Amino acid sequence: MLSSRNVWIFIQAEKKHICHRSSKHFAGLNKSRDSSVITPSPLSSFSLSKSLSGLSAARRGLIHRKMSENGVTSRRSKVLTIDTMNATVKKVEYAVRGPIVQRAVQIEKELNEGAKKPFTEVIKANIGDAHAMGQQPITFFRQVLALCSYPELMNENSFPEDAKGRAHRILQGCGGKSIGAYSASQGIECIRQDVARYIERRDGGVPCDPDNIYLTTGASDGIVTMLKLLVSGEGQSRTGIMISIPQYPLYSAALAELGAVQVNYYLNEEKCWSMDISELQRSLEAARQHCNPRALCVINPGNPTGQVQSRECIEEVIKFAAKENLFLMADEVYQDNVYADGCEFHSFKKVLFEMGPEYSGTVELASFHSTSKCYMGECGFRGGYMEVINMDQEVKAQLTKLVSVRLCPPVPGQALMDLVVNPPQPGEPSYNTFMKERTATLSNLAEKAKLTEQILNTVPGIMCNPVQGAMYSFPQITLPERAIKEAKEKGQAPDMLYCMKLLEETGICLVPGSGFGQRDGTYHFRMTILPPTEKLKILLSKLKEFHQKFTQQYS
C-alpha cells in the first residue's frame, strides 16, 4: 500500500516534467492567449493513477484529499482518467467511424493544405451516407420540411398543394403547431398512425396498432433502447444477445456498453450469407453454457453483407425463436434496398402473422426502420421508428417511461419519417416527380450493386457474393502469408493493414472486415456502393490495381 506521504514524494519527483510539457498538452485550449496557465503533465497524472490503480477507489479519493490538504490542489491527478473512467465504455468499438476513418479525415486535411499524394481526393466508401456521396434528396420531402420549418411559405404559390397538405397535417399534430415544441415521447400521434397504416399496406393487411409504434432518433436509438430493456442478471445468468457475424458494429458496441454477452452466430458465406438454423442452434447451445441468451438479432437486408433473406429462411428463424423462447429483433432499415432478381423483402412481422396464431400471438418481436437508408438516405435527420409485437404490457409501460426521460425524438426527423410512410399518392401533384426520383435512385443503386459485384469478381484473390440488397459489398480477400505475419507483428488485424495501405496509396476509404467480425482466418472489407457510378468505376479499378500490387509485394 502506498501512504499519502509516498504519493506526495512521488508527485514531487514527477513535478520536474510538468512545466515544459503542459503548454504542449493544452496547446489547443490555451493557444497564444493565456500561456501562463500551468497544468499537470499528462504523463504525471497517468503515472500517478497507474501507481494508485492497485488501491481501492475510496482509498484513492482519500489520497487525493490529503494531497489537497497539503496544498497541491493545482497539481493533483485528474478526477476522470482512462484508468478511472467507466470500464464498459472502454470496451466499446465502432469500426465504421474507427481509426481508418480518422486517418481519412486527416489525409483530406493534408490534401487541402497542399500535401502531395498519389491521389487528389479521398473517396469515402466506408459509411452508408448517401447524400454525402452526391445522392439528391427527394424534392417533395424537402418541400414539406421547409414548409414545416417556416410556415409562412404556405402562402407561396411555388409549393405544390400536396406538400402544403402534409405540412399542415404534421403541424396540427405539434404543440402550438410548431416543430419546435416537444412531441409526446413515443412520437407525434398522427405520425404513429401513418406509420401503422404504412406497415399494414406493406404487410398485405396484417393489422398494426399505432400504440405499438415508437418513433426513434434513427434506428440505432430504438435498437439500443430495446437491448437496454433486455439486459439483466449476473454471471451465468447474464443476458446473452445473439447477433450475426459479420454484424453491424452498433450491436457489439451497445452490448459492450450494456455489459451484455455477445453471442455470435455465423452467416453462411458459401450460401450468399444466408442464415443456417443449425448454426443458430450451435451458437445458442454454446452460449447457454455461460449466459442466458434471450434475444436474436437479424439484419435483413444485411449489413455489411448485402444479402436478402428468403421467406423460408425467415419462417425457420421465427420457429427457432419460438422454440427457444427468444425475443426477436429485426433490423429492417434497408427494406426498399432490394436489387437482385428473385429476391424480395419480407418483413418479419408479415411472415410471423402468416404463420398463424400459434406464432403471431406469442413471439415477441421488435422491428426497426429509419429515414437514413432506402431511396431517401436522410441520415442527418435521425428519424426512425420501431414496432413492438406481443410485448408484455408492463414492459411496454416501462419502455414508454424510459423514452420519456430523453423527452422526444427530433421532430424534423419525425416529420421526415411521416413523409416516408405517407408519400405522394397517384393523382396528387407531386406523385410523378416523386416516383421518378425514387425509381431513379433505386435503379442507380441496383446498377451499382451489380457493377461492384462484377468488377470485384474479376480480381484474382477477391471473391464477392451478389449484392442482393442494402448498400454494401463484403468481399472476401486472400492475403499473402507475409502480409498476415507483418500485421500480426504490428498488433494489427491483417485486413486493417490492407485497408490502411489502400487508403494511404489510393485515397480509398473502406472498413476492414475485422470491424464487423468474420470467421477466423478469413479477411474481408466492407465497401458501400454509394459513390456516383463514374467514381465507383474509378474506385473499383484502383482497388483492383492495388490488390494486385499488394499481393505481388507480399508474395
Next chain:
Amino acid sequence: MLSSRNVWIFIQAEKKHICHRSSKHFAGLNKSRDSSVITPSPLSSFSLSKSLSGLSAARRGLIHRKMSENGVTSRRSKVLTIDTMNATVKKVEYAVRGPIVQRAVQIEKELNEGAKKPFTEVIKANIGDAHAMGQQPITFFRQVLALCSYPELMNENSFPEDAKGRAHRILQGCGGKSIGAYSASQGIECIRQDVARYIERRDGGVPCDPDNIYLTTGASDGIVTMLKLLVSGEGQSRTGIMISIPQYPLYSAALAELGAVQVNYYLNEEKCWSMDISELQRSLEAARQHCNPRALCVINPGNPTGQVQSRECIEEVIKFAAKENLFLMADEVYQDNVYADGCEFHSFKKVLFEMGPEYSGTVELASFHSTSKCYMGECGFRGGYMEVINMDQEVKAQLTKLVSVRLCPPVPGQALMDLVVNPPQPGEPSYNTFMKERTATLSNLAEKAKLTEQILNTVPGIMCNPVQGAMYSFPQITLPERAIKEAKEKGQAPDMLYCMKLLEETGICLVPGSGFGQRDGTYHFRMTILPPTEKLKILLSKLKEFHQKFTQQYS
C-alpha cells in the same frame, strides 16, 4: 424448487383464463381484423414469472425450453416481463412526464370527446415547452432552416441575404452540401467553431477550443454521456454523483439507469435556493461513507427552482470542487433567462478562468447548453452542445469514440444551434427584427416571472421565492394534516394528491415537488411561467381559489 412438471401443471391450471382474457388484452393489436388470435393471458404469464422468479435465469430458461418441447410454445411465458427486464430501468423515474401528465393527456381526450368537466381546457404548466404554450419562433432561425431544408429557396427574393449566407455556410459544412448527410460525430466543424467564438464573446475573451465542443441531441444527451463516462466501481467504490435537491429529474433518472449513487445536497430555500458550501461538505462527507463521490452537478439558472447563483457562490463551488477533487458539471441551458434585478448569469467557465491558473488549469468542467430554452425555445429540434475543460486527453478520445456509435446529433438541431451562437449582427438585414423578437420574448418572460411570484405570494399557505431566472416557480405549499394522512394512506406523495386534485378540478397540470426532491416534510410544486400572460393570470387565479378550497376541505 419447481420442477418442469410442476410448471406444466401450473400452466394447465391457468389455461382456463386464457381465452376470454386474451382478446381484451390485445384488443389494440387485433381489433376487429383478426379476432382468432389466441394469446396468453397477462395474468397467467405474470403469475408464472412470479412463481419462477425464485429460480435462476438459466433454470427458468430450461423450464421454458422443456415447455416448448412439450408443445406448449404458444402458451409459454414471455421472454421479456417486468420480472425479467433490466432492473435498473425499473428504478428510473421522470416526473416531468409522469402519471400526472399522462392523466392530463387523457383528460384532454375526454374533453375532445365531449365529456363534461368543471373546465374547458387543460393548461399544461408542467414542462418548459415554450412553443406549445404559444411562443413564436424567431423568424430568422426558421428562414435559415427552411433554406437548409430546401436550398432551391436560395433563389427566392423573399429571403434576406443574411439568412441565405448562414444557410450557405452551414450547407458547405455538410457532406454533399445536404443536411441529410451524417455529420462528424462531434458535430459539424464550422458550427463547433461558431460555438467556440460565442463562448469567447460570452466569457469576455476566455479562449475556447472548438475541439472541446461536442454538439449533442439536446443538453440531456450531453449530460447522460458525461455521467456515463464517470460511472465506475462497485459497492463502496461505486461512483457517487452530487446533485441538488430539488433537481431536474433527468439527473436522478440517468443515475438510476447507470447504477450510480445519487448524492443529494440541498439548496437553501430560505436564501432563495442558493448553494451552501457547508451543505455541500455535509453531503460529501456523508456520501464518502458508502460510495466514491466524483462529480458535482449544478443547474444555473436553476431548474425547478428558478434561482440565479451569484458570482461569489460559483467561485466557492469551484474552490470546493478543486479541494475535494470533484468533476464539475454545469447545466447552463437557461443562460439567457435571467429576469431579477441585480442578478446576472455567470458561466462556470468564465469564473473558473478568472480564478487564475491554479484553478483554470486543473478543475475538470463540462458545461451544457441547448436550443430548447432561453428566447428560442426550440425543444423539438433537440439541439445542444457541451464544452469540456481540462479533460484528460485519453478520456476525450474515449468520449469521441462513444458518441460515434450513435453516428451524429440531428443535423437540423446542429444548424439551429449554429444560429443561436451566431445570430444576426448589427448592420445585417435581419438584425432589427431578430432583436425585436428576442427582446419581446425575454421581457414577456420577465413579466410573467414577476407576476407568478407576486400572485402566488398573495395566497395564504403558498410561499414563493423570486423567480430570478429559468422558466419555473417552485413554491412551497402548506398542506393540512388530514390531506397528508389521506395521501399516505393511498401510498401517494401528499403533493401528488394535491396536484392530481388540482388537475381534476381545474384542468391545471403542474408537477408535484416530490418529483424533483425536497426536504422531508415540505411540499412544493413546479409551475412553468410559460402560458400566455392572460392565460397565466387565469391559471394563477384558479390555483389560488383551489388552494383555499383544498385547505378548507381538509381542515
